[in-house]
Amino acid sequence: MQVNTLILGAGAAGMMCAAQAGPSTLVIDHAKAPGEKIRISGGGRCNFTNMHTDPARFLGANPHFQKSALKRYTQWDFLDLVDRYKIAWHEKTLGQLFCDDKATQIIDMLRAELTKAGAELWLKTSLVDLDHDGMQYKATLDRDGARHTVTARNLVLATGGKSIPKMGATGLAYDIAKRFGHALTDTRPALVxxxxxxxxxxxxxxxxxxxxxxxxxxxxxxxxxxxxxxxxxxxxxxxxxxxxxxxxxxxxxxxxxxxxxxxxxxxxxxxxxxxxxxxxxxxxxxxxxxxxxxxxxxxxxxxxxxxxxxxxxxxxxxxxxxxxxxEGYRTAEVTLGGIATDRIDSKTMMSRDVPGLYMIGEAVDVTGWLGGYNFQWAWSSGVAAGQAIVASS
Incomplete structure (x- = not known):
C-alpha cells in the first residue's frame, strides 16, 4: 500500500494533522478507539483549549520553539472549529474551555474532519518494523493479526509521551526519533x-x-x-x-x-x-x-x-x-521533556536532518500548563505539520 503520509498515533495531534495533510494519509493506532486521552480529559468533558494560551505558559529546553505553531493556529482558530460543529462549551476558570456535554464530541469532530480531508484511520494496528531508504518510509503493520506493508513519503510521530500507560502510552516516538538521530531531553511525569x-x-x-x-x-x-x-x-x-x-x-x-x-x-x-x-x-x-x-x-x-x-x-x-x-506516569496528565527541538523546524515540525519526518504533540519537548494548554499545542503542532506536508507535495 502506498500513501503520501503515515501518521503514528490517533490522538489529538495525530488526528488534527491528518485533517490538514489531506488525501493519501493513513493514521494508525494500536487502541480500539481514537482519542482516548481526549475522552477522559476534563472529567469526560475535555478541557480542549485555554483562552489565555501564550508561549510563555509552556516548558521546554527552547522556550521559543512553540511560538510559531501557536501563532499560526491559535486557541481562537480551534474554538471557531468547535463552533462550526455546534459543540456547546463553557469557560470554567482561568480561561479553561470545556464541552457542555461529552468529550467524545471533540473526537467525533476530529474524525469527521479527518474523513472530510480524505485521510484513512486504522485502529487496532501496531507498527512491527520501519525502514527508510532516504526517499520514503516502509512500515510493516499488524492489523488485527494480518500483516500489511505501507510505504510513505512522510512519517509523522504523534504517539505522545509516557503518561497514563494503562491507556497504552509508550515511548515509541522517542525510540523512532533516536533511531533517526534525534536527541531526547530528560523525561519525567508532569501535572502529577x-x-x-x-x-x-x-x-x-x-x-x-x-x-x-x-x-x-x-x-x-x-x-x-x-x-x-x-x-x-x-x-x-x-x-x-x-x-x-x-x-x-x-x-x-x-x-x-x-x-x-x-x-x-x-x-x-x-x-x-x-x-x-x-x-x-x-x-x-x-x-x-x-x-x-x-x-x-x-x-x-x-x-x-x-x-x-x-x-x-x-x-x-x-x-x-x-x-x-x-504518583508517576500512572496518573500524570503529560510527560515533561521528550524529543529535543533543536533539530526540528519550528514552522513545519519537520526534522532538519531526515526528510519527511515530522514530530508533533506531547512527543516533543514542549509541555504546557494545566488547563487546556497541552491540547492547544496538539492542535497547533498538528496543523503546522499537516500544512507543511500539503505545501511540500
Missing amino acids: PLTFTDQRFAPLSGVATPVVAQANGTAFEEAMLFTHRGLSGPAVLQISSYWTEGDPITIDLLPHTDLPGALKSARTTHGKRNVTTALGDILPERLVGFLAEDLPLGGNVADLSDKRIEDIAARLKHWSLTPSGS
Whole structure:
C-alpha cells in the first residue's frame, strides 16, 4: 500500500494533522478507539483549549520553539472549529474551555474532519518494523493479526509521551526519533500529584483549600487537595512540572488573608475564643487540627502576643514541605521533556536532518500548563505539520 503520509498515533495531534495533510494519509493506532486521552480529559468533558494560551505558559529546553505553531493556529482558530460543529462549551476558570456535554464530541469532530480531508484511520494496528531508504518510509503493520506493508513519503510521530500507560502510552516516538538521530531531553511525569512516603496527610484526605503553591521560584494560586498519598489539586499539579525530586515546595495557606490583623482584632472582640476555633473561620477545621500538632495554637486568642501571632502567620504563609516523589506516569496528565527541538523546524515540525519526518504533540519537548494548554499545542503542532506536508507535495 502506498500513501503520501503515515501518521503514528490517533490522538489529538495525530488526528488534527491528518485533517490538514489531506488525501493519501493513513493514521494508525494500536487502541480500539481514537482519542482516548481526549475522552477522559476534563472529567469526560475535555478541557480542549485555554483562552489565555501564550508561549510563555509552556516548558521546554527552547522556550521559543512553540511560538510559531501557536501563532499560526491559535486557541481562537480551534474554538471557531468547535463552533462550526455546534459543540456547546463553557469557560470554567482561568480561561479553561470545556464541552457542555461529552468529550467524545471533540473526537467525533476530529474524525469527521479527518474523513472530510480524505485521510484513512486504522485502529487496532501496531507498527512491527520501519525502514527508510532516504526517499520514503516502509512500515510493516499488524492489523488485527494480518500483516500489511505501507510505504510513505512522510512519517509523522504523534504517539505522545509516557503518561497514563494503562491507556497504552509508550515511548515509541522517542525510540523512532533516536533511531533517526534525534536527541531526547530528560523525561519525567508532569501535572502529577506529589507524594509523601509517611502518608502524613492521610487524615486530611478529601480536604481542599485555596493556596499559593511554589516550587523552584514558580508559583500558582489555585486549590490544593490533600490525599491519602500526599498533595494534589490544580496548584500542586501545576508546580509538579517545576519541581524535581529532593526539592522543597512552599505552600501559602493564607492567600489574600491578613491573619495578623484578624487575630489582633479578635483579641479585643473575641478574646475568649480558642486559637484553633478562630483559625477555623479561615482554614478547614480538619486542617487546623492537623497543624495544631506542630504549631503553637493552644490557648485563647486573648493570650496571643504580637510575636506569637506573627510567628503563626509566617509559618502558615511559608509552609515548607519536601515531597518524597510523585504518583508517576500512572496518573500524570503529560510527560515533561521528550524529543529535543533543536533539530526540528519550528514552522513545519519537520526534522532538519531526515526528510519527511515530522514530530508533533506531547512527543516533543514542549509541555504546557494545566488547563487546556497541552491540547492547544496538539492542535497547533498538528496543523503546522499537516500544512507543511500539503505545501511540500
